[in-house]
Amino acid sequence: xxxxxxxxxxxxxxxxxxxxxxxxxxxxxxxxxxxxxxxxxxxxxxxxxxxxxxxxxxxxxxxxxxxxxxxxxxxxxxxxxxxxxxxxxxxxxxxxxxxxxxxxxxxxxxxxxxxxxxxxxxxxxxxxxxxxxxxxxxxxxxxxxxxxxxxxxxxxxxxxxxxxxxxxxxxxxxxxxxxxxxxxxxxxxxxxxxxxxxxxxxxxxxxxxxxxxxxxxxxxxxxxxxx
Numbered sequence: 597x598x599x600x601x602x603x604x605x606x607x608x609x610x611x612x613x614x615x616x617x618x619x620x621x622x623x624x625x626x627x628x629x630x631x632x633x634x635x636x637x638x639x640x641x642x643x644x645x646x647x648x649x650x651x652x653x654x655x656x657x658x659x660x661x662x663x664x665x666x667x668x669x670x671x672x673x674x675x676x677x678x679x680x681x682x683x684x685x686x687x688x689x690x691x692x693x694x695x696x697x698x699x700x701x702x703x704x705x706x707x708x709x710x711x712x713x714x715x716x717x718x719x720x721x722x723x724x725x726x727x728x729x730x731x732x733x734x735x736x737x738x739x740x741x742x743x744x745x746x747x748x749x750x751x752x753x754x755x756x757x758x759x760x761x762x763x764x765x766x767x768x769x770x771x772x773x774x775x776x777x778x779x780x781x782x783x784x785x786x787x788x789x790x791x792x793x794x795x796x797x798x799x800x801x802x803x804x805x806x807x808x809x810x811x812x813x814x815x816x817x818x819x820x821x822x823x
Contacts, residue, residue, distance in 0.1 A: 599670075601645055601647050604644045613628050634689075641719075643676070645712065647707055676719055683722055684721050689727060692727070705732055
């Protein structure tokens with residue numbers, strides 16, 4: 597059962613998002629909705645790569661042959677950035693802190709990276725930036741071989757940077773408890789209703805910064821960082 601890589605179509609987004617929700621290393625920024633956000637807001641070209649395997653599904657009756665289904669085994673979203681200061685790059689994900697490859701196994705990770713390198717050559721990108729929470733375990737391992745897909749005799753140069761940090765806030769059971777945990781200076785920066793302690797959102801979605809749940813309506817609001 598070989599691995600196939602394709603760029604997703606609108607009909608593939610439910611399978612993409614189902615894979616993201618099920619993957620233990622996934623983040624909010626791996627969801628497919630970011631494709632439209634990046635393209636419509638910033639006008640950058642995006643490439644959402646999906647790795648699938650052809651799986652035979654047996655049927656209960658012996659009179660019918662097994663059916664073939666395509667199982668998602670990995671994803672990688674890339675945004676093509678061309679800037680006179682910052683260069684020509686494929687990034688996963690720009691304007692956000694996280695992205696990179698999600699896959700079932702090492703083989704699929706290598707297949708997605710290989711396709712990304714081929715894509716970079718096609719669009720004449722100078723480098724690929726993957727914003728992983730944790731680096732790929734095999735990438736810096738000298739015992740693990742990875743051949744350049746375009747020029748096998750040319751070594752693949754790479755660098756791992758750790759100049760960014762992630763800050764997490766554990767959310768309590770109610771927004772009231774959350775608001776009380778903030779000091780007065782931080783509270784003054786947050787537009788909120790003094791009676792209900794609900795955060796009042798007046799900014800575009802891309803400028804919001806956390807996940808708030810209202811106690812009464814149990815409404816969850818997803819707030820995303822801006823750059």
